[in-house]
Amino acid sequence: MPYVNIKITDEQVTPEQKQALIEGATQLLVDVLNKNPKTTFVIIEEVNTDNWGIGGQTVTHLRKQS
Amino acid sequence: MPYVNIKITDEQVTPEQKQALIEGATQLLVDVLNKNPKTTFVIIEEVNTDNWGIGGQTVTHLRKQS
Amino acid sequence: MPYVNIKITDEQVTPEQKQALIEGATQLLVDVLNKNPKTTFVIIEEVNTDNWGIGGQTVTHLRKQS
Amino acid sequence: MPYVNIKITDEQVTPEQKQALIEGATQLLVDVLNKNPKTTFVIIEEVNTDNWGIGGQTVTHLRKQS
Amino acid sequence: MPYVNIKITDEQVTPEQKQALIEGATQLLVDVLNKNPKTTFVIIEEVNTDNWGIGGQTVTHLRKQS
């Protein structure tokens, strides 16, 4: 009964991509630890680029530079 | 000083229901562990049904089937 | 399919108390939102009092004062 | 490679304030533990005042009283 | 720069299995969203079976029944 929480920046992730993340993470737990997929939760959280920092800078700032 | 995080799908939960969850979770910590309610935090996070997977499927998909 | 995470200080919580927290939190989601208990997760995390701060002080420090 | 998650109520926090939180938290890990800022993540989550409870009451309710 | 948090029950997971989870989750984010693996974090948390509940019962209890 694993629980997987995936945080990513909120940058136009499609429902199909979310479905692929959910399927892939669930399958990973089956493959590695033989966990039951029926009781595997995957929760995706999309975080505004203003609210995510790395290296002391917001991702909003980093995206402008690149 | 407990901290309770409740994640639920974002499906028209009312302010009254949120208040009931907060009261109930706070009281549970009083009843079971005699914790001080004044320093008990409850945070409710509502998650889009596209972003919550169980059994390798999004809840959006599961709701359509049921 | 709710997910509840309860963080408390690690101060000799018994298995019976943990069971009571799990039952109580699961029932709360049934009562307030009619959620299915079979797919309700409750995870309790016990945090060392050195690692929990409130008001800028560790709980270890606060326990010594009280 | 620390990970810092800051949850605050969603009450008109500006991008400049978010930047200050990210810089400050990253610097704190440098100062105290000599962590590499390049692999320090800070994620800020803004929570609706209806969804945050303290003392068994929502922050929405507490704001009205004060 | 995704962040993946995997919570599983604490039941003799080996370092090799943890490595496989970390590799697999990192690759999933590359495959689905083209994320940079260098700034992808994966954190595995092992939870005592007394502290994990599903269906209102601890996993400790469920393991004894099965």
Add this chain to the structure above:
Amino acid sequence: MPYVNIKITDEQVTPEQKQALIEGATQLLVDVLNKNPKTTFVIIEEVNTDNWGIGGQTVTHLRKQS
């Protein structure tokens, strides 16, 4: 009433360093957002280096290489 969660690798962090993290994070929220320190929580989680991955490798592995 902010909540700050700091995850770091479990590598001999002292009680004094934990106290410094708690004080610093609490003060940061006072300085930037004028939050009340009395209801500011800081929780530090120390994660085994086998359980933390970056770039698809465990920190245990990275420490051996460096």
